[in-house]
Amino acid sequence: MTTTKTIEQIVATEIALVDNEQARHALSRSYGNAAHSLRTIECFFDDFATRSWSEEALCVFFHNWRSPGIGSASFCALTFRLMMHAESAEKPEVRSLLYRCASRLAEVSHEDVGIGGINHQILYDDFATRLTGRDAWKLDRYHHDGTKAFLTGSRQYRQHGDDLGYAIVRSLPEELYNYGEFTFVAPRFVRWRKEHLGRPPEGVKDDLKFIHDHLGTTESGHFAALVRGLEDYAAAMGVLPDWTQLYESSYTLITDMAHHYGAIAQRMREEEERAGALAA
Numbered sequence: 001m002t003t004t005k006t007i008e009q010i011v012a013t014e015i016a017l018v019d020n021e022q023a024r025h026a027l028s029r030s031y032g033n034a035a036h037s038l039r040t041i042e043c044f045f046d047d048f049a050t051r052s053w054s055e056e057a058l059c060v061f062f063h064n065w066r067s068p069g070i071g072s073a074s075f076c077a078l079t080f081r082l083m084m085h086a087e088s089a090e091k092p093e094v095r096s097l098l099y100r101c102a103s104r105l106a107e108v109s110h111e112d113v114g115i116g117g118i119n120h121q122i123l124y125d126d127f128a129t130r131l132t133g134r135d136a137w138k139l140d141r142y143h144h145d146g147t148k149a150f151l152t153g154s155r156q157y158r159q160h161g162d163d164l165g166y167a168i169v170r171s172l173p174e175e176l177y178n179y180g181e182f183t184f185v186a187p188r189f190v191r192w193r194k195e196h197l198g199r200p201p202e203g204v205k206d207d208l209k210f211i212h213d214h215l216g217t218t219e220s221g222h223f224a225a226l227v228r229g230l231e232d233y234a235a236a237m238g239v240l241p242d243w244t245q246l247y248e249s250s251y252t253l254i255t256d257m258a259h260h261y262g263a264i265a266q267r268m269r270e271e272e273e274r275a276g277a278l279a280a
């Protein structure tokens with residue numbers, strides 16, 4: 001049975017674990033105020049899971065859903081930058097806090113780069129190829145440009161942005177959102193695979209390994225690591241995190257993702273119409 005929990009309800013348990021009240025408030029408020037966008041995202045996945053799609057429409061989805069290699073490389077870049085910052089710190093206590101902050105940031109990429117498992121880009125490639133039946137989804141012609149501006153900006157900021165504290169604040173909502181989205185979509189993919197791809201139950205673990213590897217404590221652990229990393233950074237620099245920035249990052253990420261899924265849904269419908277016209 002598909003879970004009836006909304007993304008907001010799923011992330012609420014993780015937000016409740018954050019010690020800092022202002023951080024909790026900023027994150028909860030962003031999900032509350034972005035309710036309309038969250039519904040768009042949830043409807044996208046509900047619609048996805050309740051029908052069969054043409055091969056072309058599936059290629060559009062899988063090409064544009066996730067790119068774990070690019071995402072994790074930018075988190076590694078921020079980790080390396082924090083290490084350089086730590087190395088140049090004069091006070092030993094500042095240095096050790098910044099090194100610990102870098103370690104927290106590194107935790108976000110452990111699974112992605114394949115520590116203890118399979119590199120997540122390889123896992124995603126395998127997942128998409130299994131479910132579409134071939135590797136055509138990788139072709140550039142399926143790329144949808146111009147959406148995910150906030151995510152793309154975050155990746156660039158982790159690599160080149162001036163303010164490392166802001167880079168952490170801006171990244172934190174991404175891991176929380178990932179936790180919510182993966183947990184929301186997992187049962188829907190299980191159902192879709194069974195009902196619309198007609199696959200036998202025994203292959204479900206292999207087919208959906210990419211999604212299942214992001215459940216449980218994986219993404220929620222990344223979120224918790226970033227919260228601790230932000231605390232270390234703030235203590236090292238003697239500043240308080242800007243909670244307005246945290247609210248805005250989270251809110252903008254969600255609204256941007258809703259915009260992205262709206263655009264992808266539109267392109268998938270166009271592919272369906274084209275497939276229908278060709279078949280007629």
Ligand SMILES: [Fe+2]
Pocket residue numbers: 068111112120214
């Ligand atoms: Fe991952």
Ligand SMILES: [Fe+2]
Pocket residue numbers: 108175178218219222
């Ligand atoms: Fe993550």
